[in-house]
Ligand SMILES: NC(=O)C1=CN([C@@H]2O[C@H](COP(=O)(O)OP(=O)(O)OC[C@H]3O[C@@H](n4cnc5c(N)ncnc54)[C@H](O)[C@@H]3O)[C@@H](O)[C@H]2O)C=CC1
């Protein structure tokens with residue numbers, strides 16, 4: 373192994389997403405098949421033993437790229453020298469809850485973890501928040517890390533993006549790989565807006581290849597409420613698909629992509645107030661996300677983007693009220 377191992381920290385390592393994520397990171401799918409990794413597993417004290425059990429299983433896989441594993445309940449230790457932080461550890465919702473209902477329960481986790489990242493992480497730290505409500509938790513962590521460039525804090529809407537690809541490909545009976553330029557706008561919540569007016573299939577705008585009623589009454593709600601449908605069917609929230617999306621997000625951030633969706637701090641583009649961590653169409657170049665510019669937004673899309681952004685503003689106001697930022 374020529375390269376120095378990259379330290380990757382996963383919080384909530386003993387949880388269901390953690391279990392679906394860690395083995396894929398250790399096998400090289402997060403950063404690349406030639407990049408050695410060191411894993412740090414952060415858990416609450418009661419779950420450290422279970423995380424240590426997962427670490428035993430990681431050992432038992434004898435992954436050539438895995439150069440070491442630590443298991444801890446100390447955030448300062450977990451984030452010491454970390455280049456990639458996957459903030460998964462948080463309570464999932466159960467049937468009947470919206471993700472925003474978790475703000476009070478989970479918000480308190482992300483301030484201290486943001487501070488521990490600020491004080492200990494490597495200079496090239498990249499943070500992906502998965503724990504819900506992901507956008508606003510990312511904002512909380514970012515606000516406690518004043519020394520880390522703000523754009524290093526991101527939240528996951530890649531699962532929504534992948535769901536949208538899959539639903540559209542099934543409708544048009546094309547392979548998923550033929551869908552281009554999909555975008556999720558706004559919050560990782562039921563107000564998110566999956567946009568077919570810029571997506572393309574066979575070089576033609578997707579919205580023109582489906583009927584309006586399907587787009588409005590089937591596609592958008594199916595994608596936006598897919599998390600609840602999984603909870604209803606599985607009796608537990610999405611895990612392997614969430615882990616898969618986290619891998620996709622970080623891989624593309626580090627290795628580059630021409631078009632995907634990610635929740636990143638707004639620079640004011642498309643009328644989204646600066647600083648909100650909102651999902652946009654993004655490219656990644658030289659290891660940095662860039663919002664894809666110049667898209668025309670019609671009245672139908674404008675109304676939906678604005679509604680989701682309004683919810684993000686309400687969540688930000690709520691966490692201010694709770695003293696979390
Ligand atoms: N952004 C997205 O697209 C998605 C987000 N999620 C969210 O991911 C989160 C995790 O989901 P699961 O793994 O299914 O939950 P889980 O309940 O199976 O695991 C969560 C783990 O986090 C740990 N944890 C709690 N507080 C912690 C802290 N302060 N530090 C470190 N670890 C801590 C728990 O001990 C537990 O082991 C939930 O908030 C869920 O809603 C889930 C699917 C998709």
Ligand SMILES: O=C([O-])CC(=O)C(=O)O
Nearest residue numbers: 465504531599600609610
């Ligand atoms: O819906 C949930 O609570 C879990 C999640 O974020 C998703 O599956 O998108």
